Amino acid sequence: MPRQVDYEERRVRIADAVCALIARSGMEAVSLRDVAAEADVSMGAVQRCFRTKEDMLLFALEHVSRHVSERADRRIAAASEPQAAATLLWHTLAGVALLDAESRAQAHVWLAFVGHAPASERLSAVLRETYAKLHDLVVWIVRYGQDTEEIPRHFDADQEARSLLTVADGLTMQVLAGHQSPETARAVLQRHIGHLLG
Amino acid sequence: MPRQVDYEERRVRIADAVCALIARSGMEAVSLRDVAAEADVSMGAVQRCFRTKEDMLLFALEHVSRHVSERADRRIAAASEPQAAATLLWHTLAGVALLDAESRAQAHVWLAFVGHAPASERLSAVLRETYAKLHDLVVWIVRYGQDTEEIPRHFDADQEARSLLTVADGLTMQVLAGHQSPETARAVLQRHIGHLLG
DNA sequence: GCCTTTCCGATGCACTTGCATCGTATCCTC
DNA sequence: GAGGATACGATGCAAGTGCATCGGAAAGGC
Numbered sequence: 001m002p003r004q005v006d007y008e009e010r011r012v013r014i015a016d017a018v019c020a021l022i023a024r025s026g027m028e029a030v031s032l033r034d035v036a037a038e039a040d041v042s043m044g045a046v047q048r049c050f051r052t053k054e055d056m057l058l059f060a061l062e063h064v065s066r067h068v069s070e071r072a073d074r075r076i077a078a079a080s081e082p083q084a085a086a087t088l089l090w091h092t093l094a095g096v097a098l099l100d101a102e103s104r105a106q107a108h109v110w111l112a113f114v115g116h117a118p119a120s121e122r123l124s125a126v127l128r129e130t131y132a133k134l135h136d137l138v139v140w141i142v143r144y145g146q147d148t149e150e151i152p153r154h155f156d157a158d159q160e161a162r163s164l165l166t167v168a169d170g171l172t173m174q175v176l177a178g179h180q181s182p183e184t185a186r187a188v189l190q191r192h193i194g195h196l197l198g
Numbered sequence: 199m200p201r202q203v204d205y206e207e208r209r210v211r212i213a214d215a216v217c218a219l220i221a222r223s224g225m226e227a228v229s230l231r232d233v234a235a236e237a238d239v240s241m242g243a244v245q246r247c248f249r250t251k252e253d254m255l256l257f258a259l260e261h262v263s264r265h266v267s268e269r270a271d272r273r274i275a276a277a278s279e280p281q282a283a284a285t286l287l288w289h290t291l292a293g294v295a296l297l298d299a300e301s302r303a304q305a306h307v308w309l310a311f312v313g314h315a316p317a318s319e320r321l322s323a324v325l326r327e328t329y330a331k332l333h334d335l336v337v338w339i340v341r342y343g344q345d346t347e348e349i350p351r352h353f354d355a356d357q358e359a360r361s362l363l364t365v366a367d368g369l370t371m372q373v374l375a376g377h378q379s380p381e382t383a384r385a386v387l388q389r390h391i392g393h394l395l396g
Numbered sequence: 397g398c399c400t401t402t403c404c405g406a407t408g409c410a411c412t413t414g415c416a417t418c419g420t421a422t423c424c425t426c
Numbered sequence: 427g428a429g430g431a432t433a434c435g436a437t438g439c440a441a442g443t444g445c446a447t448c449g450g451a452a453a454g455g456c
Contacts, residue, residue, distance in 0.1 A: 005433070044434050045434070047416090166386055170364035251444065
């Protein structure tokens with residue numbers, strides 16, 4: 001058998017490079033050569049990992065999606081002792097909104113792909129799937145909050161989850177656009193969660 | 199004197215072509231040739247109107263910004279008889295969120311430019327300026343609503359305006375991403391405005 | 397009718413793009 | 427080691443990019 005390479009690791013490395021490039025100069029600055037240079041591999045390696053450029057971009061999006069989803073899931077699964085629903089909502093939505101500085105690149109990537117969606121049905125499908133998962137997650141937390149009586153029963157979990165996710169997305173966008181600072185964004189999110197607590 | 203041309207009209211025509219292309223296939227599909235073809239003018243004409251491609255994109259963004267701002271302003275200025283603040287908010291924010299089908303292209307453009315912002319300080323400045331104007335406008339409406347006693351005094355106009363604009367942006371994004379239909383988006387917006395009415 | 401002045405469309409050019417190709421270096425099995 | 431399969435990096439290539447150039451078309455003043 002021949003020389004073995006951890007393709008998965010390399011793919012992730014390349015995906016990170018893609019994210020960095022998108023965050024720095026936007027989606028249309030992503031060329032195979034630049035990606036290879038950023039990831040510090042040869043172009044041949046990139047081509048071996050991904051059949052086409054679109055495959056590469058798709059993987060990068062899935063990479064970010066996975067990151068966001070898993071971070072949100074962990075918040076819940078890892079809670080050995082029960083947490084307040086408000087706390088869960090806060091961490092989950094703050095994570096989804098990608099407000100902290102380290103998530104900024106991912107926020108850019110997410111936005112770039114939403115903008116790119118009409119051009120690629122495959123990308124669009126990944127986006128919708130991720131949104132659906134996040135929505136279900138938020139619904140679950142809201143219901144959980146109602147079970148623990150933190151959140152009054154008269155709220156419609158589905159509607160409230162939709163609102164919260166919308167706010168998170170809006171914050172992502174406005175922080176990226178420079179219209180809000182991460183701090184004011186966090187405040188907005190806090191207030192919206194506060195509304196649910198009776 | 200030589201043959202005269204209405205440059206402004208042509209610039210707008212080209213900007214519309216840019217928007218159409220962005221909406222159809224994303225920002226990175228915008229080439230001078232394609233723009234010229236879409237606007238049904240020659241490449242030479244495009245080059246005469248805009249010194250560089252970036253100038254063209256900048257004008258397209260300003261075009262959309264102007265469109266959004268003016269539509270919002272008109273809602274208020276044209277109201278010869280006083281309107282309910284709730285109605286003003288509704289129309290203004292629905293306009294900003296670009297929910298109707300005809301605004302879909304503009305929503306795409308807006309999103310594409312937010313994604314492109316880090317690559318161009320000039321673009322970024324236009325975005326921030328537009329956001330600032332819209333924010334001031336929404337603040338004004340909220341205060342107006344407080345003056346007419348539609349909206350309780352205890353609400354902080356600045357904070358509420360920030361929230362509302364955030365929701366509008368989030369809706370733009372989620373509708374584009376295919377996670378919400380324009381109908382559910384409108385419902386979310388309605389509910390958020392409803393919260394303000396005591 | 398001519399001439400000046402502005403505008404236009406085609407073409408050229410240097411460069412970058414995504415992808416294909418190919419000889420070589422690398423590693424595992426035997 | 428020897429052999430063979432695999433991954434690699436450099437190079438090639440056609441297509442497309444933004445921008446510069448230039449000959450000629452159109453439109454008014456004299």
